[in-house]
Amino acid sequence: MFKRKDIMKIRFQLFSLLALSVVFTSCEKDNFTAPKSVLSGNVVYKGEPIGVEYDQVRLQLWQPGFGKLAAIDAPVSQTGSYSAVLFDGNYKMVFPKGRGPFMTIQKDASAKDTLYVKLAGNQQLDVEVLPYYMIRNAQFSGGESKVNVALKLEKIITDVNAKAIERVSLYVNKTEFVARATNIVVTDVAGADVKDLNSINLTATVPAITPTQKYVFARVGVKIKDVEDMVFSPVQKVQL
Amino acid sequence: MKKIFYIPVFLMLLLSWSCNDDAFLDRPPTSILSEEQIWLDDSQVLSLLGNLYNRYYDIGTVKDWPSLGGFNEAFFSNAGSYGDFQNSGWNLDSWRTWDYTYIREINLFIQKCTAADKLSAASKDRFLAEARFLRASYYFELVKRMGGVPLILEPLTYDFGGDPSYLQQPRAKESEIYDFIISEAEAIKSKLPANATEKSRVTMAAALAMEARAAIYAASIAKYGVNTPQVTLTSGEVGIPATMATGYYTKALAAAKEIISGKAGAYALYTKKPDLSENFASIFYDKANNSEVIFVDDFKLKSGKVHGFTISNQPRYGAEEEEGGRINPSLNFVEAFEKLDNTFAPIPTTNAAGTPLYYTNQVDIFAGRDARLAGTVMLPGTSFKGRAVDIWAGFQLANGTILSGDDRGAQKTLPGKTVPEQVVGFDGPIDGFEFTAQSGFYLRKYLDPVVGSGQRGVQSEVWFVRYRYAEVLLNAAEAAFELGQTADAAGYMNQVRARAGLVTPLKASDVTFDRIVHERRVELAFEGHYLYDMKRWRIAHLIMDGNAINAADLSKDLGKATKRNTQPWGLWSYKIYDPASQNNGKWIYKVIRLSRVTGADRFQFGNYYTSIADEVINNNPKIVRNPNQ
Numbered sequence: 001m002f003k004r005k006d007i008m009k010i011r012f013q014l015f016s017l018l019a020l021s022v023v024f025t026s027c028e029k030d031n032f033t034a035p036k037s038v039l040s041g042n043v044v045y046k047g048e049p050i051g052v053e054y055d056q057v058r059l060q061l062w063q064p065g066f067g068k069l070a071a072i073d074a075p076v077s078q079t080g081s082y083s084a085v086l087f088d089g090n091y092k093m094v095f096p097k098g099r100g101p102f103m104t105i106q107k108d109a110s111a112k113d114t115l116y117v118k119l120a121g122n123q124q125l126d127v128e129v130l131p132y133y134m135i136r137n138a139q140f141s142g143g144e145s146k147v148n149v150a151l152k153l154e155k156i157i158t159d160v161n162a163k164a165i166e167r168v169s170l171y172v173n174k175t176e177f178v179a180r181a182t183n184i185v186v187t188d189v190a191g192a193d194v195k196d197l198n199s200i201n202l203t204a205t206v207p208a209i210t211p212t213q214k215y216v217f218a219r220v221g222v223k224i225k226d227v228e229d230m231v232f233s234p235v236q237k238v239q240l
Numbered sequence: 241m242k243k244i245f246y247i248p249v250f251l252m253l254l255l256s257w258s259c260n261d262d263a264f265l266d267r268p269p270t271s272i273l274s275e276e277q278i279w280l281d282d283s284q285v286l287s288l289l290g291n292l293y294n295r296y297y298d299i300g301t302v303k304d305w306p307s308l309g310g311f312n313e314a315f316f317s318n319a320g321s322y323g324d325f326q327n328s329g330w331n332l333d334s335w336r337t338w339d340y341t342y343i344r345e346i347n348l349f350i351q352k353c354t355a356a357d358k359l360s361a362a363s364k365d366r367f368l369a370e371a372r373f374l375r376a377s378y379y380f381e382l383v384k385r386m387g388g389v390p391l392i393l394e395p396l397t398y399d400f401g402g403d404p405s406y407l408q409q410p411r412a413k414e415s416e417i418y419d420f421i422i423s424e425a426e427a428i429k430s431k432l433p434a435n436a437t438e439k440s441r442v443t444m445a446a447a448l449a450m451e452a453r454a455a456i457y458a459a460s461i462a463k464y465g466v467n468t469p470q471v472t473l474t475s476g477e478v479g480i481p482a483t484m485a486t487g488y489y490t491k492a493l494a495a496a497k498e499i500i501s502g503k504a505g506a507y508a509l510y511t512k513k514p515d516l517s518e519n520f521a522s523i524f525y526d527k528a529n530n531s532e533v534i535f536v537d538d539f540k541l542k543s544g545k546v547h548g549f550t551i552s553n554q555p556r557y558g559a560e561e562e563e564g565g566r567i568n569p570s571l572n573f574v575e576a577f578e579k580l581d582n583t584f585a586p587i588p589t590t591n592a593a594g595t596p597l598y599y600t601n602q603v604d605i606f607a608g609r610d611a612r613l614a615g616t617v618m619l620p621g622t623s624f625k626g627r628a629v630d631i632w633a634g635f636q637l638a639n640g641t642i643l644s645g646d647d648r649g650a651q652k653t654l655p656g657k658t659v660p661e662q663v664v665g666f667d668g669p670i671d672g673f674e675f676t677a678q679s680g681f682y683l684r685k686y687l688d689p690v691v692g693s694g695q696r697g698v699q700s701e702v703w704f705v706r707y708r709y710a711e712v713l714l715n716a717a718e719a720a721f722e723l724g725q726t727a728d729a730a731g732y733m734n735q736v737r738a739r740a741g742l743v744t745p746l747k748a749s750d751v752t753f754d755r756i757v758h759e760r761r762v763e764l765a766f767e768g769h770y771l772y773d774m775k776r777w778r779i780a781h782l783i784m785d786g787n788a789i790n791a792a793d794l795s796k797d798l799g800k801a802t803k804r805n806t807q808p809w810g811l812w813s814y815k816i817y818d819p820a821s822q823n824n825g826k827w828i829y830k831v832i833r834l835s836r837v838t839g840a841d842r843f844q845f846g847n848y849y850t851s852i853a854d855e856v857i858n859n860n861p862k863i864v865r866n867p868n869q
Contacts (some may be wrong), residue, residue, distance in 0.1 A: 180786040181840035
């Protein structure tokens with residue numbers, strides 16, 4: 001049973017809590033509303049998204065007119081999509097120089113490759129770029145602890161800016177995140193050994209997976225000489 | 241009665257009458273020295289200079305244990321650091337520094353010291369030379385991390401006129417900063433003492449060692465920068481034209497030769513102790529007549545300037561505090577050490593057929609290797625402070641199963657026995673258990689063998705070596721090699737190698753780029769050189785290319801400059817328990833992929849030069865951004 005003294009104590013604590021909650025109630029005026037307009041889209045070549053590595057390629061959004069500048073980063077996902085939650089307003093969208101397995105498209109001398117975005121509410125915006133290579137028709141097949149892929153490569157940039165293939169790699173992982181750093185097996189073909197861009201075949205032998213799993217995820221990547229980021233095919237679930 | 245009260249009040253009022261308000265209120269502070277007082281006396285100027293010395297920037301230092309590990313030369317057995325091995329690289333702002341406050345205060349020191357007229361000419365010259373050394377050192381640090389930066393040599397003052405544009409300086413070219421460092425070193429070297437016993441203040445040898453290092457960095461950026469055309473800016477803030485390489489290599493060789501010739505004092509490789517590994521470890525803690533060390537960050541017990549590097553990294557078993565063992569050198573690093581016949585080979589865990597090799601003593605597996613291995617890494621079966629480290633992962637039973645525990649020194653009952661006994665070392669390795677030797681190794685370099693060094697209340701007074709003679713020799717070797725003087729290069733390298741027990745000399749034709757890279761990696765490991773070396777040779781993006789390492793890759797291409805090093809691996813020892821077998825009680829080793837290592841590092845082109853903060857660029861629009869950012 002509670003003694004009277006205890007009840008008094010509890011009541012006193014309740015009072016102090018009540019007083020505290022009054023003190024900590026915030027004034028509405030000093031809070032900004034959170035940004036809620038979503039700018040999203042894909043990095044595309046002729047409408048087709050360009051696959052890249054998870055958390056490696058990013059877009060930068062700059063909003064001039066508010067004093068000091070700092071970029072808002074929008075990372076590009078494995079499938080080539082990006083999104084950012086922003087306040088409405090005018091933004092400049094660029095890729096940091098030298099990033100991504102592609103060249104940006106120079107529109108004119110003054111704007112260069114900057115995209116001007118006027119954001120009012122949610123907006124879809126695909127960013128058109130010029131990749132060095134596109135992976136076409138990647139056909140994955142699996143069985144008996146092996147993953148095969150047959151693919152074609154299309155060389156998009158063929159002028160003075162053209163670059164050679166350093167290697168073509170087949171990456172296999174247990175989860176949907178498949179990249180250079182996250183994989184259980186890789187098979188490489190050096191660029192010099194790629195004789196016919198229209199018929200490239202790679203095979204990877206999948207090691208034992210614990211706990212046992214009857215499927216893996218695979219994707220092909222192309223490392224272009226002197227370009228840091230690789231271009232990737234979509235991730236494909238392959239039954240073993 | 242009232243009168244008795246009034247009289248003292250009246251008296252008090254009378255006495256509290258002051259006569260000279262100014263003299264009474266405007267008194268000089270007793271705790272602050274004024275500008276004029278400072279510049280009267282050598283010892284006061286020296287304490288001012290001491291402040292500037294203490295603000296010297298090191299990318300790696302014993303004051304901050306993780307700064308000396310990193311880049312997969314070691315695993316960090318520290319729960320808070322596992323994230324370093326689970327990400328895929330570094331942010332673009334890693335290693336950023338931009339301390340123009342420090343530069344301004346050195347510039348002020350130089351300005352005021354030049355104007356001071358109460359100091360003797362000799363001490364004034366020395367103070368000025370020291371300040372100029374510290375300023376050049378910091379510009380060196382800036383150019384290594386950020387590329388060319390604004391070169392400010394006067395204290396700037398804002399006039400509060402509302403227009404700060406006259407203070408906004410553009411970035412100098414990368415080569416201009418290196419030229420400045422080299423010319424400063426040349427200008428001050430004769431004003432500094434040529435005294436090999438002076439370690440914590442700048443000497444002639446320190447200035448020359450800085451010059452040699454700066455010139456070799458500039459030269460290699462000029463020569464190898466062509467391999468990474470992406471990492472340049474057309475206006476020269478980043479990147480040095482290839483045509484300048486020979487000039488810089490010549491300067492580096494000349495500066496190094498000036499130290500080697502003995503003109504700057506009697507420096508020599510440290511060779512006091514007969515045990516070559518012990519000798520190598522002693523370079524870093526023997527502070528009495530150490531002929532090798534040129535310039536240090538010194539520490540002193542009971543002075544307030546001590547550090548806890550030994551506390552952080554001491555073997556956990558029997559440690560003086562309930563912590564330690566954080567830096568665990570990786571197997572990747574251990575395998576980089578040559579055999580005594582100058583060849584590379586993996587640590588032999590199995591024979592060619594794949595059957596395990598059995599060793600009578602735990603340390604036998606490392607026999608016949610470069611003495612610097614045991615001098616840098618605490619190997620299983622060796623001891624520290626008179627106590628053997630207890631590193632072993634468990635028992636392997638007759639049927640091949642492993643019996644181990646998940647706590648330090650855990651006990652279990654072996655088959656056929658009734659009493660439980662210890663089945664894993666008190667130093668681990670236990671996967672994911674912090675402070676145990678998770679890679680199978682502890683660090684030895686910079687650990688202080690003095691009793692008490694592992695106690696928080698005492699700490700360590702081991703100095704941090706910024707320049708030492710072996711590096712000067714390696715700089716000379718590299719410069720001579722690049723200038724085509726391969727016989728000289730071999731001569732310099734062989735001195736360093738002979739001290740490590742590699743007594744078969746390299747021939748002139750044996751010296752290659754790979755050899756130069758390898759020698760610096762093993763000699764100067766955990767001293768803050770690895771990152772800068774990888775950067776200036778433009779091989780960082782090849783070594784850390786973002787691909788995971790598998791067991792087969794690990795032992796391939798040892799000694800190759802661009803060998804992949806993206807994840808730290810471990811090597812665990814097991815004791816055989818099989819009373820029926822002749823191998824009972826012997827040791828086997830297994831190569832281990834650590835479960836906490838899930839990421840693989842990728843060094844981006846944008847990491848070669850750290851990004852400059854947006855804040856800086858907003859304040860000074862003349863600053864251009866670094867490439868790939």
